[in-house]
Amino acid sequence: MAQLSDIANEFIRDEIEEFLERPEEIERNLALFSRVSPAMQDIAAALIDGDDVTVDRLTREALDGGVGALEVMDDGLIAGMGIVGIKFREGYVFVPEVLVSARAMKAGMAHIEPILAASGVEPIGTVIMGTVQGDLHDIGKNLCIMMLRGGGFTVIDLGVNTSPAEFVAAVEEHSAHLIGMSALLTTTMPNMAKTVEAFKDAGLRESVRFMVGGAPVTPEFGKDVGADGYGKDALACVELAKKLAVEVN
Amino acid sequence: MGSAWKGPAISPAIVKRRGENFTRLTGEWMTPRRRFLSALYGGRVDKVPAMTLSSVITLDSMEIADAWFPEAHLDAEQMARLAATAHEELGLDTVMPVFHSQLEADALDAATWWGTVDNWPATNDHVLTDPEDFKIPSDYLKRPSFEAALGAIRLLRKRYPDVGIVGKVYGPWSVGYHLVGIENYLMDTILDPDKIRRYLEVMLPACMMSAHAQLEAGADAIMWADHANRELVSPETYRDFLLEMHKEVTVEMGGPSIFHCCGETTDRIDYFAEAGWDCFHFESQVDPHVAKEIAGDRMSLMGNINNPTTLFSGTYEDTYEACMKVMEAGINGIAPEGSVPLGTKNAVLMALADSARDYSDAHRPDGRLVVHDPPPADNGAEAD
Numbered sequence: 001m002a003q004l005s006d007i008a009n010e011f012i013r014d015e016i017e018e019f020l021e022r023p024e025e026i027e028r029n030l031a032l033f034s035r036v037s038p039a040m041q042d043i044a045a046a047l048i049d050g051d052d053v054t055v056d057r058l059t060r061e062a063l064d065g066g067v068g069a070l071e072v073m074d075d076g077l078i079a080g081m082g083i084v085g086i087k088f089r090e091g092y093v094f095v096p097e098v099l100v101s102a103r104a105m106k107a108g109m110a111h112i113e114p115i116l117a118a119s120g121v122e123p124i125g126t127v128i129m130g131t132v133q134g135d136l137h138d139i140g141k142n143l144c145i146m147m148l149r150g151g152g153f154t155v156i157d158l159g160v161n162t163s164p165a166e167f168v169a170a171v172e173e174h175s176a177h178l179i180g181m182s183a184l185l186t187t188t189m190p191n192m193a194k195t196v197e198a199f200k201d202a203g204l205r206e207s208v209r210f211m212v213g214g215a216p217v218t219p220e221f222g223k224d225v226g227a228d229g230y231g232k233d234a235l236a237c238v239e240l241a242k243k244l245a246v247e248v249n
Numbered sequence: 250m251g252s253a254w255k256g257p258a259i260s261p262a263i264v265k266r267r268g269e270n271f272t273r274l275t276g277e278w279m280t281p282r283r284r285f286l287s288a289l290y291g292g293r294v295d296k297v298p299a300m301t302l303s304s305v306i307t308l309d310s311m312e313i314a315d316a317w318f319p320e321a322h323l324d325a326e327q328m329a330r331l332a333a334t335a336h337e338e339l340g341l342d343t344v345m346p347v348f349h350s351q352l353e354a355d356a357l358d359a360a361t362w363w364g365t366v367d368n369w370p371a372t373n374d375h376v377l378t379d380p381e382d383f384k385i386p387s388d389y390l391k392r393p394s395f396e397a398a399l400g401a402i403r404l405l406r407k408r409y410p411d412v413g414i415v416g417k418v419y420g421p422w423s424v425g426y427h428l429v430g431i432e433n434y435l436m437d438t439i440l441d442p443d444k445i446r447r448y449l450e451v452m453l454p455a456c457m458m459s460a461h462a463q464l465e466a467g468a469d470a471i472m473w474a475d476h477a478n479r480e481l482v483s484p485e486t487y488r489d490f491l492l493e494m495h496k497e498v499t500v501e502m503g504g505p506s507i508f509h510c511c512g513e514t515t516d517r518i519d520y521f522a523e524a525g526w527d528c529f530h531f532e533s534q535v536d537p538h539v540a541k542e543i544a545g546d547r548m549s550l551m552g553n554i555n556n557p558t559t560l561f562s563g564t565y566e567d568t569y570e571a572c573m574k575v576m577e578a579g580i581n582g583i584a585p586e587g588s589v590p591l592g593t594k595n596a597v598l599m600a601l602a603d604s605a606r607d608y609s610d611a612h613r614p615d616g617r618l619v620v621h622d623p624p625p626a627d628n629g630a631e632a633d
Contacts, residue, residue: 050439095481096435103436134368139432161362161373186556187369190590215480215512221557 001027006034009041012083015048019087029083036075039067043076043108048083050100052107059108069115077108078150085147085235095139102146109150123154125245126176130162132191137184140214143234144180151238153178153245164191164198171199171208177248178241181227183214192217193225209244213237274606276616281342282469285413288581289470289505289528291549293618297576297583298342299605301335302415302472302507302530302551304588306348308367309595310334318591319363322349322370323393325400332405336412338595340602343413345472346401348588353419353459354427356392357385357452367591375430380447383428385455390462399466406467413470415507416463420475420498421452422491428452431481438486449494460502470505472530473498478512487517492524499525507551511587515539522547532586533559537578549581554601561590565600572604579621 004013012033020026033041039062046054055077062072084101087093129145131138138160145155156174158166167179183189192212199205210227213236222230228244231237279287279295288298311317314334316327332346349370355361360374377383386392390399398416405414419427425434425448437444460471475495477487499506508526510517513534521529522544529548531540533555540550552575554560559571572583583601609619 091479094479094483094486096438096486099432099436100439134364134371136362136371136373137431139435142432161371185369185588186561186586187588187590189557190561190592191368216557218558221562224558224562 002030002034004030006030007041008038009033009045011045011049012041015045015083015087019083019090019092021090025086029079032075032079032082036079037067039065040072040075040079043072044080044083047077047080047101047104047108050097050104052100052104055104056107056110059111063111063115069112069119070121072108073112073116073150077105077112078147081105081147081150082235085233089233089235098143099139102143105146105150109146113149121152124152124242125178125249126154126156126174127178127180127241128156128158128167128170128174128176129180129182130158130167130170131160131182131184132188132195133161133163134191135183135185135188136160137214138182140184140234141180141182144182144213144231144237147234147238148180148241151242153238153241164195167195168198168202168204171204177208178211178244179208180211180213180231180237180241182212183217186216189214189217189221190225192222192227196226207248209248211237211240211244274610276613278617280411281336282411282413285342285582286469286505288551289507289549291546291581294609295613295617295619296609297581297605297619298413298551299340299572299601300343300413300415300551300582300584301339301341301345302343302509302584303417303586304345304348305335305339305341305585305593305598306331306591307589307593307595307598308591310338311366313338313595318348318366318368319370322351322363323397325397325404328397328401329404329408332401333409336409339598342582343415344405344409345415345417346405347398347417347463350419350423350474351427352394352398352417353424353455355394356389357383357424357428357455359427361394369588369591372427375428375433377428377448378433380444380451383448383451385458389455390458395459395462399462402463402466402468414468416460416466416468416471418456418460418463418471418473420456420473420491421449421494422475422477424452424456425449426476435481438482438490442490445490449490453494453498457498457501460504464502464504468504470507470527471502472507472509473502473526474509476511477517478510478514479516480512484517484520487520492520495521495524495526499527509587515543518543528581530584537575537580541579551580551582551584553580553586554583556586556589556593560585560597561593563597565597568597568600569604572601573608576605576608576621 043058212222212227213231219230229240231240284298314330316331321327321331332344335341335344351361351370359372362373364370507528509530531552533553
């Protein structure tokens with residue numbers, strides 16, 4: 001089993017030691033960070049620290065130095081965001097810290113996405129994402145989108161205040177099979193059910209899978225509205241999308 | 250013992266609509282307004298108040314009042330008629346005319362989308378990037394959102410002198426979300442905390458003006474919302490940015506204060522009590538027993554009936570049972586945790602008042618005052 005001392009970056013070592021509690025997550029991250037190069041550890045550390053300027057510079061330097069785009073994304077950016085996600089789940093950090101790290105990830109992804117797009121790598125699937133009608137909150141949705149893209153999905157972002165008809169039209173236009181609906185308000189959550197109903201009316205319900213999430217949304221409410229899965233946070237959203245993609249592919 | 254109050258706690262219309270099974274609590278002697286205010290301060294009540302401290306407006310109520318979203322947001326008469334359904338139709342002890350969250354932000358030049366008949370208003374563009382650019386318009390309290398809200402409060406005060414009227418203010422933290430945009434605002438709590446402190450400083454007077462105007466128009470209390478909730482920020486963020494400011498607010502507001510913060514707030518209830526709020530309106534993620542233990546006698550507690558699962562998706566019986574459990578925890582009054590979805594059925598919401606009546610009936614050892622924890626039965630032991 002890998003040891004903390006196998007990791008060159010002191011910041012990463014401290015993060016694992018201080019914030020990770022679940023044995024399987026400690027083991028996984030020790031294995032991950034002891035495997036990846038010091039340069040990727042530095043990118044992950046800067047991302048966890050929310051330093052977008054450094055992430056931008058290090059990503060550019062790594063790519064210029066011949067490191068593959070997928071490697072930088074997986075071993076640097078997503079590896080760092082994984083630690084942020086755990087700290088968020090455990091209540092060590094809150095949305096502001098996640099947003100600042102997300103901004104840093106965005107800075108890195110700006111260099112990586114054009115390379116991946118040009119390389120013709122096949123996405124795992126296409127996800128239609130939107131905040132439901134009447135709701136203009138998009139922090140959670142945007143974090144999910146960033147992580148889904150990092151996780152290998154093509155994402156069509158319908159933005160906020162998305163009507164059921166817009167979800168249906170987007171699925172038809174992009175031949176997508178996965179839909180993610182977000183809501184922050186208890187007053188707008190019922191529009192998730194209306195969206196599912198719209199797909200039934202359009203004869204498309206059987207060919208798609210719905211993911212739901214948002215602060216007041218619960219797994220039980222997801223079942224009530226007819227969704228196929230609930231994601232508590234952006235990391236869970238990616239796991240759920242991968243699971244549901246297998247069902248519809 | 251005071252004489253029984255015989256005023257219109259429940260109007261003949263609602264008695265008629267709900268049939269012969271409807272009964273008022275025997276020996277009810279407080280007006281809804283008196284009951285609400287006494288409970289707000291943790292005082293004596295003849296019945297646990299069942300209230301709205303946000304919005305209980307539904308499509309059912311719009312039809313009954315013939316007052317509709319979105320027009321009712323900007324029309325005092327429609328707003329008053331619609332707000333009154335909380336008392337007339339649902340039997341609640343309070344009414345709350347400001348249904349939406351845009352009152353201050355709209356009057357401060359935020360771009361407001363006023364929604365549709367079945368969708369809530371929201372801010373659809375953010376106008377502020379620098380606190381030094383913030384100004385309170387000279388006609389701030391005359392802007393359409395205020396004209397409607399203040400007009401509705403005046404109408405309700407005149408029409409329902411015995412019913413509690415709750416005003417609503419979004420504090421500077423939440424107005425900041427509307428004007429600056431929540432993402433930029435939250436990031437600046439880390440990247441530029443002094444900028445956030447300056448936003449709070451310049452926006453606070455606008456929020457205080459709103460509170461004072463609503464109290465002057467006839468509101469009995471102000472529900473003040475600043476959404477520093479756990480789903481967004483740490484308890485230390487509330488402590489570092491809002492606690493001292495809220496201490497000033499609770500002193501300067503000049504009326505009873507009810508604080509609202511969404512979500513799971515257990516880890517910051519102690520700070521809310523320290524801020525001096527008279528009451529905390531809390532959500533269903535918080536265990537009422539734990540909230541009670543933390544708040545003690547420092548602050549009343551009202552809430553926390555779940556919206557999506559219980560009120561919207563559940564039945565009358567589910568709601569009745571949930572209300573009973575919350576009252577058994579000894580909180581000061583029951584209310585939906587926040588604004589209920591518009592598709593919620595009035596037939597379900599009626600369980601709020603019914604359960605309060607039945608709970609109170611069973612918890613009045615002297616037939617007059619509700620006692621949440623009745624003393625154990627006399628076991629024959631001699632007193633000291």
